[in-house]
Amino acid sequence: MNSFLKGNMLSSTRIFCLKGIKCLKDMLKRMRPTANTRTSTLKMYIIQQKLSSFFHPICACLIILFTICGFIWITYLYKKETIETFSKDPHHLDPTRLFQTSMTENVNVKIINTLERQEGEDRQYNSSEIHYTSKTNGYSADSFTRQTNADVRMAKRPEVINIGIQKCGTGALNAYLNIHPNLKVMKTEVHFFDKLINHKRPFKEELKRYIKMLPRAFPNETIFEKTPAYFDLADPYDLHRMNPALKLILLVCDPVRRAVSAYVHNKAHGRYSKDKSYEDIIFDKDGYINTTEEVIIRSRYDKPLERYLKYFPRSQFLIMENTFLMSQPTLAMQEIEKFLGLKKFYTNETFYFHKSVGYYCINPSIQRDNAGCLGRNKYRFHPYVSEENILKLKHFFQPINDNFMKLAGKKFPSLMYF
Numbered sequence: 549m550n551s552f553l554k555g556n557m558l559s560s561t562r563i564f565c566l567k568g569i570k571c572l573k574d575m576l577k578r579m580r581p582t583a584n585t586r587t588s589t590l591k592m593y594i595i596q597q598k599l600s601s602f603f604h605p606i607c608a609c610l611i612i613l614f615t616i617c618g619f620i621w622i623t624y625l626y627k628k629e630t631i632e633t634f635s636k637d638p639h640h641l642d643p644t645r646l647f648q649t650s651m652t653e654n655v656n657v658k659i660i661n662t663l664e665r666q667e668g669e670d671r672q673y674n675s676s677e678i679h680y681t682s683k684t685n686g687y688s689a690d691s692f693t694r695q696t697n698a699d700v701r702m703a704k705r706p707e708v709i710n711i712g713i714q715k716c717g718t719g720a721l722n723a724y725l726n727i728h729p730n731l732k733v734m735k736t737e738v739h740f741f742d743k744l745i746n747h748k749r750p751f752k753e754e755l756k757r758y759i760k761m762l763p764r765a766f767p768n769e770t771i772f773e774k775t776p777a778y779f780d781l782a783d784p785y786d787l788h789r790m791n792p793a794l795k796l797i798l799l800v801c802d803p804v805r806r807a808v809s810a811y812v813h814n815k816a817h818g819r820y821s822k823d824k825s826y827e828d829i830i831f832d833k834d835g836y837i838n839t840t841e842e843v844i845i846r847s848r849y850d851k852p853l854e855r856y857l858k859y860f861p862r863s864q865f866l867i868m869e870n871t872f873l874m875s876q877p878t879l880a881m882q883e884i885e886k887f888l889g890l891k892k893f894y895t896n897e898t899f900y901f902h903k904s905v906g907y908y909c910i911n912p913s914i915q916r917d918n919a920g921c922l923g924r925n926k927y928r929f930h931p932y933v934s935e936e937n938i939l940k941l942k943h944f945f946q947p948i949n950d951n952f953m954k955l956a957g958k959k960f961p962s963l964m965y966f
């Protein structure tokens with residue numbers, strides 16, 4: 549803006565203000581009371597004085613200035629928020645997606661509760677969906693869904709969950725799945741079925757609460773969540789009544805290595821005192837394995853799988869070795885794609901081997917953050933454990949692993965020590 553224009557604007561604002569004040573002063577003068585009592589005249593005089601000092605030219609200019617600044621600031625904040633909303637959307641680079649997001653922005657949540665009770669004691673809930681109807685276009689929920697089906701984001705139940713196993717590479721799998729265009733991945737662990745669920749409340753209500761915690765997805769997107777604690781700390785019955793057709797991904801890894809990884813993890817979270825070594829935790833004074841220790845209990849895979857198989861058939865499971873995901877991520881992810889019926893996305897270009905990290909990372913052209921690698925808490929140094937102690941642990945876990953493989957109907961080399 550040039551100085552001439554600025555000067556003109558200022559002087560006209562000043563004239564405008566002065567005229568306004570003069571007008572107000574005249575008004576107040578005319579309003580001067582002719583009351584008989586002294587007190588009422590005095591009161592009116594005080595009010596008039598206050599008002600005229602309030603409408604002092606400088607005061608008035610400042611008020612106008614603040615109002616203008618406030619307006620500019622609110623407009624700036626609104627625009628900033630809109631831009632941030634779009635840039636957080638993983639599809640923000642796709643202009644058609646941008647349009648879809650803005651179309652569904654003003655949605656009116658209408659929970660169509662179609663939870664159905666099935667016959668018998670074993671309650672199963674079949675089709676819980678939350679539909680969003682557009683306020684702006686005037687269509688009814690159904691007609692809108694029919695006309696522009698791909699534009700509506702819905703809250704729905706997950707069709708697949710990575711239930712574990714803790715410390716077996718579930719974070720890497722989550723990151724790899726997050727880049728698939730047809731998956732809506734929950735970035736953090738929900739811990740609903742192992743911690744948050746309240747069994748004293750009706751399951752129907754709890755299910756609604758759970759679904760609200762998950763991201764909304766387009767009809768062509770599958771909701772995915774991972775909480776490794778579900779494998780051994782959740783009741784599979786709850787997952788089954790949430791979605792009987794639920795697909796379950798289970799990553800397995802060598803229980804001996806897993807126990808060390810869990811020890812390092814727990815120590816990093818301050819669950820053990822600093823002076824406690826791995827041996828102090830795992831073995832008792834006589835050198836026997838401390839079978840009541842959490843890191844040992846959670847390395848026993850057979851019992852939790854047995855519990856799950858009571859509710860879900862084997863065909864709904866994909867049990868994969870972490871070593872496979874770690875060494876051949878493209879093949880591993882293609883197998884998962886097939887299992888979930890997703891369109892092909894992963895190729896040899898999706899991943900690259902990061903030498904200093906020592907793992908495969910996502911090609912930075914797909915994911916720029918952290919050069920496509922996981923955070924530092926996913927690559928921790930393990931303490932030295934003597935050969936003798938490792939052998940003791942292997943002997944302890946072998947029969948448990950055999951039982952697990954029998955239940956899984958599959959052999960896993962990393963669970964076969966001898």
Ligand SMILES: Nc1ncnc2c1ncn2[C@@H]1O[C@H](COP(=O)(O)OS(=O)(=O)O)[C@@H](OP(=O)(O)O)[C@H]1O
Nearest residue numbers: 714715716717718719720809874907908926927928
């Ligand atoms: N890219 C990649 N591919 C496969 N596996 C990987 C990858 N990166 C890390 N890891 C391994 O994952 C271990 C951490 O497991 P989780 O992510 O399941 O941990 S957690 O349960 O979520 O805390 C982690 O365990 P630690 O080595 O003990 O840190 C690794 O063994």
